[in-house]
Amino acid sequence: MTEISRRSLVGLGLALPVLSQLHWAEATAATATGPVQIDYNESPWGPCATARQAMQAGIAQSGRYPYKAQYRLIDLFAEQHGLQPEQVQVFCGSKLALQHAVMAFTGPRSLVLAEPSYEAPAEAAQGFGTAVHAVALDKRHAHDIDAMLAADANPGLIYLCNPNNPTGTLTPRQDIERLLARKPAGSVVVVDEAYIHFSDAPSCLDLVKDHPELLVLRTFSKLYGMAGARLGLAIGQAPLLQKLELYDGENVAPASTLLGGLASLEDPNVVPQRKADNARLRDQTITWLGQRGWHCTASQANCFMIDLRQPAQPLVERMAREQVLVGRVWPSWPNWMRVSVGDEADMRRFREAFARVTAA
Numbered sequence: 001m002t003e004i005s006r007r008s009l010v011g012l013g014l015a016l017p018v019l020s021q022l023h024w025a026e027a028t029a030a031t032a033t034g035p036v037q038i039d040y041n042e043s044p045w046g047p048c049a050t051a052r053q054a055m056q057a058g059i060a061q062s063g064r065y066p067y068k069a070q071y072r073l074i075d076l077f078a079e080q081h082g083l084q085p086e087q088v089q090v091f092c093g094s095k096l097a098l099q100h101a102v103m104a105f106t107g108p109r110s111l112v113l114a115e116p117s118y119e120a121p122a123e124a125a126q127g128f129g130t131a132v133h134a135v136a137l138d139k140r141h142a143h144d145i146d147a148m149l150a151a152d153a154n155p156g157l158i159y160l161c162n163p164n165n166p167t168g169t170l171t172p173r174q175d176i177e178r179l180l181a182r183k184p185a186g187s188v189v190v191v192d193e194a195y196i197h198f199s200d201a202p203s204c205l206d207l208v209k210d211h212p213e214l215l216v217l218r219t220f221s222k223l224y225g226m227a228g229a230r231l232g233l234a235i236g237q238a239p240l241l242q243k244l245e246l247y248d249g250e251n252v253a254p255a256s257t258l259l260g261g262l263a264s265l266e267d268p269n270v271v272p273q274r275k276a277d278n279a280r281l282r283d284q285t286i287t288w289l290g291q292r293g294w295h296c297t298a299s300q301a302n303c304f305m306i307d308l309r310q311p312a313q314p315l316v317e318r319m320a321r322e323q324v325l326v327g328r329v330w331p332s333w334p335n336w337m338r339v340s341v342g343d344e345a346d347m348r349r350f351r352e353a354f355a356r357v358t359a360a
Helices: 005-010 047-060 065-080 094-105 122-126 143-151 172-180 203-210 238-246 255-266 270-291 313-319 344-359
Strands: 034-036 090-091 111-115 131-136 157-161 188-192 214-221 233-234 304-306 324-326 336-340
Touching: 005 143, 034 304, 034 344, 047 255, 065 090, 065 094, 065 255, 090 094, 094 122, 094 157, 094 188, 094 214, 094 233, 094 238, 111 122, 122 131, 122 336, 131 143, 157 172, 172 188, 172 324, 203 214, 214 238, 270 304, 270 344, 313 324, 313 344, 324 336
Parallel strands: 034 324, 111 131, 111 157, 157 188, 188 214
Antiparallel strands: 090 233, 214 233, 304 336
């Protein structure tokens, strides 16, 4: 059944409490005695207070299909970003949307992406026997647009994560616009904005209206702290989004997840407060490392990488023995270690453990 016909069945939007009027608050993160989990780019704060209340309310509504809440979420996001509702599609996490894009737009045609970057699209492509062209980041640790265009004359999909995971670095908007202008006809560009809320970079959402082969991904897993609830959005022109549905029909997220996403979008304090807290803790840590001779990437996300000037994996393992879990090592950057940004206590324990293991 199409989205329009389902909308006609459910009628007007779901009546929800005015969650945006409730006080926004952070949650307490890990205890001082448990392991520090700064290895998966998760939020140390979890869902905001209004989202938690909405998610609890969603339990009672879970006996019904949550189409009303899903359409409310689509309509609100579209309104906030000057989009049409048919340009927004809900997925159970943006990773699922990305995997569907790989299936829809590659196959006999290749995937082009940066290295190092988020591995999910390459893993999905390799699982289907699709050729993958991995192009090194440039000297600024941005996507090398010219090299990506030269990697294949006719790729099916070109993937950019901006800010990039694992480096946290930005690719300038004008470079992305140049890619869109010069790419071959029929090649789809995916811009993954999982970390855009942490940065000062302009979003590419406004480019969707003029580029029928542009897909932008958003997630609630990072700044909004809903990694365990699985909620993501794919934004593109309607014919492009319809091609993603061929692999899973119409996606419907759980009621609690959708209500938590709605409450997060309605709360005006979540993004600026968490962006500021993340930037402060990230930059303090990078400054501390720099004062001790360690070079880090110029991150605008909730993760950064440290050049250890030696194989990084042994140090990752020593940090784990100190009960501080840090990110994995990318094969193309074997001497670099990724660190996610946690809360105040997390980053203090990271500094203490890092000082011990590097002094050994």
